Amino acid sequence: MVDIATRVWNHRWKIDPIVRSLIDTDFYKLLMCQSVFRNRPDTTVTFSLINRSTHIPLADLVDEGELREQLDHVRTLSLRRGESTWMRGNTFYGKRQMFTPAFMDWLEHLALPPYHLDRVGDQYELTFEGPWPEVMMWEIPALAILMELRSRAVLETMGKFELQVLYARAMTKLWEKIDRLRALPDLRIADFGTRRRHSFLWQDWCVQAMQEGLGDRFTGTSNCLIAKNRDLEAIGTNAHELPMVYAALARDDATLAQAPYDVLSDWHEEHEGNLRIILPDTYGTKGFLENAPDWLAGWTGIRIDSGDPVEGAETAIRWWQSRGEDPHDKLIIFSDGLDADKIEDLHRRFAHRTRVSFGWGTLLTNDFRGLTEGDALAPFSLVCKAVAANGRPTVKLSDNPRKAMGPSEEVARYKRVFGVGEQVEMEVVV
Amino acid sequence: MVDIATRVWNHRWKIDPIVRSLIDTDFYKLLMCQSVFRNRPDTTVTFSLINRSTHIPLADLVDEGELREQLDHVRTLSLRRGESTWMRGNTFYGKRQMFTPAFMDWLEHLALPPYHLDRVGDQYELTFEGPWPEVMMWEIPALAILMELRSRAVLETMGKFELQVLYARAMTKLWEKIDRLRALPDLRIADFGTRRRHSFLWQDWCVQAMQEGLGDRFTGTSNCLIAKNRDLEAIGTNAHELPMVYAALARDDATLAQAPYDVLSDWHEEHEGNLRIILPDTYGTKGFLENAPDWLAGWTGIRIDSGDPVEGAETAIRWWQSRGEDPHDKLIIFSDGLDADKIEDLHRRFAHRTRVSFGWGTLLTNDFRGLTEGDALAPFSLVCKAVAANGRPTVKLSDNPRKAMGPSEEVARYKRVFGVGEQVEMEVVV
Known part of the structure; x- marks a missing residue:
C-alpha cells in the first residue's frame, strides 16, 4: 500500500531541505556558543567559507539558486519545543542543566543572521557577519549544505x-x-x-x-x-x-x-x-x-x-x-x-x-572514495572559519602549515609571539 | 509518515507467504503443462524433491511446521483474473494466443494437489503424486519455498x-x-x-x-x-x-x-x-x-x-x-x-x-557465496524431478553422470538403448 498522503506531501515540497533543525549541528558549537554568550557576547565576527580543495569547482557543481534556497531555509529555523526540552532536561557528560536558563531563553529566540554569497570564478564566497554567538551557529549548516548539494549534483545523473x-x-x-x-x-x-x-x-x-x-x-x-x-x-x-x-x-x-x-x-x-x-x-x-x-x-x-x-x-x-x-x-x-x-x-x-x-x-x-567514475563523490576539505573579530583578522597556525590561515604579516607576528619555528607540512585529505 | 494500515495489515499475517501466485513459476512450466494437457493428460506421475547437496541438513535448518504452512498456502492459490488476462492476451515469443482457450479454462480451475512430507534423518522427503499436468506445477514453488525458508532461517539470526x-x-x-x-x-x-x-x-x-x-x-x-x-x-x-x-x-x-x-x-x-x-x-x-x-x-x-x-x-x-x-x-x-x-x-x-x-x-x-560466516547462505543443488510415471521409474542420464538419476538397473538399460559410453564427471555447484 502506498501512503498517498506522503506522496502528495512530498510533491508539495518547494525544496528538499538539507538542514531541518537548529540542533542538526555539533554539540561543541552549543557549548562554545554558551561560553561566548556568557563571556564575549558583544564581539562582532565574520565567518567565511574556505574550500581548501581548489580543484573542486564548487560554483560549477552547485547551482546558486539551490544554494540560496537551502541557506534561506536555515534562516527560517528556530529551536523546537522538543529540542529545547532535550537541551534543558538531558544529562550531558554526566551533568544536568549543562545549558543555563539564560542561554536557553536566548537560543529559543535565535534565528540565524543574513549571509553574503558571491560567485568568484569557479568558487563561492560565502560569509556571515554579526554578533559572535549568532554567526558561529552558521558554521556547521553552511558546510553540511554545500557538501550535500555537491553530493546531490553528482547523484542526479545516476540511474x-x-x-x-x-x-x-x-x-x-x-x-x-x-x-x-x-x-x-x-x-x-x-x-x-x-x-x-x-x-x-x-x-x-x-x-x-x-x-x-x-x-x-x-x-x-x-x-x-x-x-x-x-x-x-x-x-x-x-x-x-x-x-x-x-x-x-x-x-x-x-x-x-x-x-x-x-x-x-x-x-x-x-x-x-x-x-x-x-x-x-x-x-x-x-x-x-x-x-x-x-x-x-x-x-x-x-x-x-x-x-x-x-x-x-x-x-x-x-x-x-x-x-x-x-x-x-x-x-x-x-x-x-x-x-x-x-x-x-x-x-x-x-x-x-x-x-x-x-x-x-x-x-x-563521507567515504565515497573509489565508488564513482572520476571519484566525483570523494570528500574534500571545506571549512568555515572565523576570519575577523571586531574588524581585526584572525590567525591560525596549527601544527600543519597547510592548515594555517590569516594575512601573512599577522601570521609572521603570531609565529614570533608564540615562538613557532619550522613545521612539517602534511597533506590535508579532508 | 507511517502507513498505519500497512502496519496493521502486516501484523495480521498468519504467515509471510513465499509463493503468492500460481504464475510465480517458470514460463516453460506453463508451455510444457499445456503440451502435457494436450498430449498426455491422463498420465499419473510422482515428483520428488532431491537435495543433491547432502551436506546441507535441510530438515535441521527448516522448521517442518513452517514448511507445511508454506506448502499449504500454495494449495490455496488459484489463477487470478489479471494473471489469466495476461496469459490469454499477451504476446509470447511474438505469438498471440499462445495458450489455448481449453487450457486456460482448465488452468483457471487448477488447485495444486496434496503433498507428502516426511522427515528422514536430516533431510525432508517431499513428494507429489497425481495427474501429470497438476503435479508438474509443484516443481518450482516447492523448490522456491525450500530455498527461501533456508535463507530465512539464516537471516533470522542477524542484526x-x-x-x-x-x-x-x-x-x-x-x-x-x-x-x-x-x-x-x-x-x-x-x-x-x-x-x-x-x-x-x-x-x-x-x-x-x-x-x-x-x-x-x-x-x-x-x-x-x-x-x-x-x-x-x-x-x-x-x-x-x-x-x-x-x-x-x-x-x-x-x-x-x-x-x-x-x-x-x-x-x-x-x-x-x-x-x-x-x-x-x-x-x-x-x-x-x-x-x-x-x-x-x-x-x-x-x-x-x-x-x-x-x-x-x-x-x-x-x-x-x-x-x-x-x-x-x-x-x-x-x-x-x-x-x-x-x-x-x-x-x-x-x-x-x-x-x-x-x-x-x-x-x-542466489549468489550469497562468501557473504556470511561459514557461507551459510551459499546456494546448493536442490531439484524436484519426475521420478515415476504410471508406476514406472524415470531415468535421466545427462551429459554429466553426477546429474544422472533413476534405479541402477534402469540406468544401465537406458545407457544400452541410447548407446551412452564413458562420460566425464563434472562438479555440480548449483
Whole structure:
C-alpha cells in the first residue's frame, strides 16, 4: 500500500531541505556558543567559507539558486519545543542543566543572521557577519549544505539501481571498517562527521551502523539532532574558533600570548571532568604546552587535531610527565583525518600508555572514495572559519602549515609571539 | 509518515507467504503443462524433491511446521483474473494466443494437489503424486519455498544493519557482474533463476538491476509473475521432464529409443521459431543428435544444460554442419551453472560462430557465496524431478553422470538403448 498522503506531501515540497533543525549541528558549537554568550557576547565576527580543495569547482557543481534556497531555509529555523526540552532536561557528560536558563531563553529566540554569497570564478564566497554567538551557529549548516548539494549534483545523473548499488558499496565499505574496529579491545570512538557528511540520511545510517556494530565501544555522536533521535550521548568540547577570536581581540603581543590560556581559563570556570580537554595546536602545540600554567596540567585530556598524531601524542605524554601527572589517568582524543587504519595504529601505540578516544569525522560519514567514475563523490576539505573579530583578522597556525590561515604579516607576528619555528607540512585529505 | 494500515495489515499475517501466485513459476512450466494437457493428460506421475547437496541438513535448518504452512498456502492459490488476462492476451515469443482457450479454462480451475512430507534423518522427503499436468506445477514453488525458508532461517539470526550490509554486499556483487557483462557486445541473456532464488524479493531486485544495467541485452525472465509485473518477455521452452516421462511410459526398448523424438515431434506441431529449441542431453547429447531425424536439424536451436559447455556447443555446431545447416543461423542457449566468467568465456568463443544466448540461473538470483560466516547462505543443488510415471521409474542420464538419476538397473538399460559410453564427471555447484 502506498501512503498517498506522503506522496502528495512530498510533491508539495518547494525544496528538499538539507538542514531541518537548529540542533542538526555539533554539540561543541552549543557549548562554545554558551561560553561566548556568557563571556564575549558583544564581539562582532565574520565567518567565511574556505574550500581548501581548489580543484573542486564548487560554483560549477552547485547551482546558486539551490544554494540560496537551502541557506534561506536555515534562516527560517528556530529551536523546537522538543529540542529545547532535550537541551534543558538531558544529562550531558554526566551533568544536568549543562545549558543555563539564560542561554536557553536566548537560543529559543535565535534565528540565524543574513549571509553574503558571491560567485568568484569557479568558487563561492560565502560569509556571515554579526554578533559572535549568532554567526558561529552558521558554521556547521553552511558546510553540511554545500557538501550535500555537491553530493546531490553528482547523484542526479545516476540511474535508480546504480544509486542503490552506490549506497550498497558505501555501506559495505563502512561495515568492513567497523568489522576491523570491532577487533580492538576497549575502543572508544564517536562520530564527528556532521560538517562534511555526504548527507544527513547517510550520517544517520552510519551512526546506527556504528551502534549495532560496535555496541558500547561507540560512545556517541557530535550531532545533537541524531543524539536526540537515537538516544545517544552528544559528544564534543571546544574548537579553534575560541582562541582564534580571543587572539584577534588582543590589544598587544603580551595579551596575544596569553589569549589561548584566557580561553581555557573561562572554560575552566564553566566545565569540569571530560569536558576539560585542551586543544593545544591553534598556535603550535609545543610552545602552547611549554608555556601553559600548571592548573592546565590538571585537565582531563588533550585533543590532537593537526600534525603527526604520533608525535602529538608523545608530546602530550611527555608534557604530563614533566608536570608530575600520570598519563594513564589522562585522555588523548584523536580527531584529525582518521580512518580505520590510522585508528588501529594509534590505538595499538597508545591504548596501554594513556586513555585514548577517537572522534571519527569525514571518512566515517563521507567515504565515497573509489565508488564513482572520476571519484566525483570523494570528500574534500571545506571549512568555515572565523576570519575577523571586531574588524581585526584572525590567525591560525596549527601544527600543519597547510592548515594555517590569516594575512601573512599577522601570521609572521603570531609565529614570533608564540615562538613557532619550522613545521612539517602534511597533506590535508579532508 | 507511517502507513498505519500497512502496519496493521502486516501484523495480521498468519504467515509471510513465499509463493503468492500460481504464475510465480517458470514460463516453460506453463508451455510444457499445456503440451502435457494436450498430449498426455491422463498420465499419473510422482515428483520428488532431491537435495543433491547432502551436506546441507535441510530438515535441521527448516522448521517442518513452517514448511507445511508454506506448502499449504500454495494449495490455496488459484489463477487470478489479471494473471489469466495476461496469459490469454499477451504476446509470447511474438505469438498471440499462445495458450489455448481449453487450457486456460482448465488452468483457471487448477488447485495444486496434496503433498507428502516426511522427515528422514536430516533431510525432508517431499513428494507429489497425481495427474501429470497438476503435479508438474509443484516443481518450482516447492523448490522456491525450500530455498527461501533456508535463507530465512539464516537471516533470522542477524542484526538489522548486518542484514542491510549483507544485501548491500549481494547487490554490489551482482552489479559488478553486470558491469562486466555490459562490456560484451550483442549479449543476449535472460533470468532463469526462479527455482533456486534466495527469495522472491531478491529475484525481483536482480531482474530490475539487469534491466537497468544491461538494457536491451537483457531479454527477459523465466518468471511469469515478474515478467507480468515488470513488462518483460517471459522466457523458456521445455525441459527434461518431457523426455523422462515419455521414456518411462515406453513399452519396449524400441519405443524407448524413439521417446525423446516423440516429445519433440509433439512440440513441433505446437510451436515454431525460437520455441523450437532442442534439449538434447537427457540421454546423452552425442547419440541423440546422431540418431535425430532430419526435420530436427531445421529447428532454431539447441540448449546446453549439462556436461562441458564448450564441447556441447562444438558438438551442436558440427551436427548442424553435417546436416547441411549454417550454424550462423542457429541459436545455442547456455543454461548450466552459469556465472559472469563462464558467460564471458562462452560468448567470446561462440558469439561469432553462431547465435548465442544465456539463461542465467542460481548464480544470478542466489549468489550469497562468501557473504556470511561459514557461507551459510551459499546456494546448493536442490531439484524436484519426475521420478515415476504410471508406476514406472524415470531415468535421466545427462551429459554429466553426477546429474544422472533413476534405479541402477534402469540406468544401465537406458545407457544400452541410447548407446551412452564413458562420460566425464563434472562438479555440480548449483
